[in-house]
Amino acid sequence: MKNPTNRVSFRVRYAETDAMGIVHHSRYIPWMELGRTEFLRQYGFSYRQCEEEGYLFPLLAVACQYHAPAKYDDLVTVETTLKAIRPPYLEFSYRITREPDGLLLVTGETKQICITKDKKPRREPVKKMEEFFRHLN
């Protein structure tokens, strides 16, 4: 049984670089977020719709390991993998690589919690995902 995964590719923007001539280390974090959005879309979930229904998924923790730098105009791929679901918690891991040679640029992990707008933890939306992914396998 393999963990569900999404792959999304895009080009590095000039505004994402810094004075070292490489992508600024903080800029990979929004790429992971983009990866999560596309992961959810692929499996029929919409983060935007979740939010419109009153659920938020703020981050509790993020970690990044930098292996090689991305540069302006590189074509990069973010591979997002569902690592663990423990309602109300949701964990993803990420591998960011360069195309076409597959050079590993960054690995990372995030942990999120599902809450309502008044900051109460909510297990239900994450449970629904848990069941969906259990049946998928």
Added chain:
Amino acid sequence: MKNPTNRVSFRVRYAETDAMGIVHHSRYIPWMELGRTEFLRQYGFSYRQCEEEGYLFPLLAVACQYHAPAKYDDLVTVETTLKAIRPPYLEFSYRITREPDGLLLVTGETKQICITKDKKPRREPVKKMEEFFRHLN
């Protein structure tokens, strides 16, 4: 009669630079926003409180002219001047300079409108400012 003005200084962050080794041109726009916040605070207004009372001030237009580049760790000053108040519109102009030599880096202008959260234009909050600044002179 001089237009009311605020000056605020801070250091350029590394994350604000790009691969040309200078501050990315988009990064001066949040500095102008920071200038507006400090302008309002200086005269006893709070943009944050305005928002909490239900008023928003989205931008209708921005323009920047780039004269010389700022670099990482430069001490820069944003001078924010109230250019025009025509309720519900609010216009500011900006001069961004480098310390201590005063080198002119960027000039700019913004135009905002005061609206409610359901997007209705509101003249009152801007009128209050207009009256305040009329009596100031």
Added chain:
Amino acid sequence: MKNPTNRVSFRVRYAETDAMGIVHHSRYIPWMELGRTEFLRQYGFSYRQCEEEGYLFPLLAVACQYHAPAKYDDLVTVETTLKAIRPPYLEFSYRITREPDGLLLVTGETKQICITKDKKPRREPVKKMEEFFRHLN
């Protein structure tokens, strides 16, 4: 004779929104830059290669007019049009719209100058583009 144009589409990232729930006004500027990159690629030019050959294209001016806000996960299109070439200057205009309804979000203009790394203006690289686009029509 129509000015050469490129269209590129992508989804709004969560990290591009602000506390008003809409895309922060400064975030459209990197989208215009992305539009320029794709414009040049479409016509066989590479901004990255220009830089590697020692030419930079810093901005002299930018202007944006905000018509309607983009939101998280919106599919947006940046239409980049070559407005004027006057070596060493290069001017583009932009129309940013929402898909699929075509709602106009932002219009804008930029002016750039071609320089070497030691900041000397250079007409040649822009002249080459000028000739290319003259023959295109």
Added chain:
Amino acid sequence: MKNPTNRVSFRVRYAETDAMGIVHHSRYIPWMELGRTEFLRQYGFSYRQCEEEGYLFPLLAVACQYHAPAKYDDLVTVETTLKAIRPPYLEFSYRITREPDGLLLVTGETKQICITKDKKPRREPVKKMEEFFRHLN
């Protein structure tokens, strides 16, 4: 013996917030970088000067734990502590709090390596810091 520490305070910028109405989780990473810059300045080192001498300090890893969200216009303090020096490696830890109540917002850690512009690891600049801080205690 206490690890050397720097404290720097500033206000949250509107551009740093996201559609949840709080500071975007990626935005704390540049604050840690700002903290490192001020830490070095306090002890007579200049990151900018290091770079001008040909040394770079790219990140190998970053981790953040989010305890409570910062909001627009909050006055925040970044406390940067030198955690470990093992030439060519440099590790810092961070505590980001809100003023004046001291609410803990974010904790984090970074690991950097000192390299030359042609990407060779360099122990000397980090050794110099190591000796400086050993004599400080």
